[in-house]
Amino acid sequence: MRITIIFLVFLLISGKGFSQKKIEQEKRIKKQEVPELALEWLEDSFEGRKKVRWYLEISDQGISYEAKFPWNEKFHSVEFDSLGNIQDVEVEIQQQELEKDTESNILSFLQSEYSEFRIQRIQRQYSGNADDLEDFFDEGELERLTIRFEIEYIAKDRSGNQAFWEGLFDQNGNLISKREVEIRIMDNLIF
Amino acid sequence: MRRGIFFLLLLFLFAFSSFAQDQVFFTGFFPEAAITKKLSNGNKVNFKVENQEIIYRNFENPEDRWQFKHYRTDLMAFYDWKLSPLSSMALGLFYRIQDGSNSYRLIQQFAVLDRFRRFRMGHRFRLDQTFTPGETAEFRFRYRIALDVPLQGDEVDPGESYLVISTEPIFSLQDSELGLENRFVLTLGKLINSQQKIEYSVDYRTDGFFQEGFRTRLWAKIGYFYNF
Numbered sequence: 233m234r235i236t237i238i239f240l241v242f243l244l245i246s247g248k249g250f251s252q253k254k255i256e257q258e259k260r261i262k263k264q265e266v267p268e269l270a271l272e273w274l275e276d277s278f279e280g281r282k283k284v285r286w287y288l289e290i291s292d293q294g295i296s297y298e299a300k301f302p303w304n305e306k307f308h309s310v311e312f313d314s315l316g317n318i319q320d321v322e323v324e325i326q327q328q329e330l331e332k333d334t335e336s337n338i339l340s341f342l343q344s345e346y347s348e349f350r351i352q353r354i355q356r357q358y359s360g361n362a363d364d365l366e367d368f369f370d371e372g373e374l375e376r377l378t379i380r381f382e383i384e385y386i387a388k389d390r391s392g393n394q395a396f397w398e399g400l401f402d403q404n405g406n407l408i409s410k411r412e413v414e415i416r417i418m419d420n421l422i423f
Numbered sequence: 424m425r426r427g428i429f430f431l432l433l434l435f436l437f438a439f440s441s442f443a444q445d446q447v448f449f450t451g452f453f454p455e456a457a458i459t460k461k462l463s464n465g466n467k468v469n470f471k472v473e474n475q476e477i478i479y480r481n482f483e484n485p486e487d488r489w490q491f492k493h494y495r496t497d498l499m500a501f502y503d504w505k506l507s508p509l510s511s512m513a514l515g516l517f518y519r520i521q522d523g524s525n526s527y528r529l530i531q532q533f534a535v536l537d538r539f540r541r542f543r544m545g546h547r548f549r550l551d552q553t554f555t556p557g558e559t560a561e562f563r564f565r566y567r568i569a570l571d572v573p574l575q576g577d578e579v580d581p582g583e584s585y586l587v588i589s590t591e592p593i594f595s596l597q598d599s600e601l602g603l604e605n606r607f608v609l610t611l612g613k614l615i616n617s618q619q620k621i622e623y624s625v626d627y628r629t630d631g632f633f634q635e636g637f638r639t640r641l642w643a644k645i646g647y648f649y650n651f
Contacts, residue, residue, distance in 0.1 A: 256580070257581075258577055258580065371461050386507060394505075394580040415450075419469065420569075421543070421547070421571060423457065423499075
């Protein structure tokens, strides 16, 4: 019994740190509904960016705000907490843009785990404190930031089961966590 | 949502008023309902009922034009195999109840989904063979491309609405005669909860491009969909 409780507590704690949140609802909102703090950070870090789309996300970890926009020809999404504090910035990249070692670590993980796989989307995720993140995006100064990779892929495991996954990898391409993502295909698009 | 339904209604009236007199035209009400059961192995079973009632037909005699006439009731059942998270293959059986010409149909199809940041695109390739007593078999090939656009955010969550725009050319062969039909459908849907959907559509069908007698059929659809 005690072991079970310890195990459960461990699971809860470790889950918080690693796992990506499960989004329950996401909706488009107007700029006016976004906390001032978030708007200011975005203004300072991405001066002159094009039109930003704002979203409110309700997940199992509470609410957050997300800004999505293209910047330097790359798709960016910036996440803020409920008060408007910057959480992380995700930048969509191509597989060729990964560092060779990182890429080979990721690929060797996928090869060892699955019999077949297809990478759908790669995002480089930057997190750290607000000032360091700002320095990186407006001055290109990469200091004290944590870099991770969020990768969406379709893969077939050894038992022949095919699924859609979202994996989180560290800067060197080692797996931190992964979860299966259910793609809701509307039946009306099939039948 | 209410504004959207109003818009669909206007579109319907517009299409209704713009048909040409010398072509066959009829319009009516088209309710449909479907249930889909997802099996533990990821495959799906689907049952669907469609009912078409003609309300107006452009007969010569004005007195004959307005009516409320049963046109067709279609019953169908599909078994759908999941091929990958984004594609599936299905076999279907179909039975049509239509005055004087009930028919059977076999259906084979492949469907695949393309995901984009703000919408999805569904492709469906379908072959079907229709058998009507007293007629030779009809063979058809259909391709439907459908755009599914969430109206709040980038994903449709429970309680949210979505738009589906689709077009489906249908090539048919019967008695060595080739036919072409197109179906254009504009749908406003609402995901009531994770299991139920309701959809309002305008379904605009044109056929007889090759043969004589260009025909237009315009339907006001209401659909209810249940998943479990």
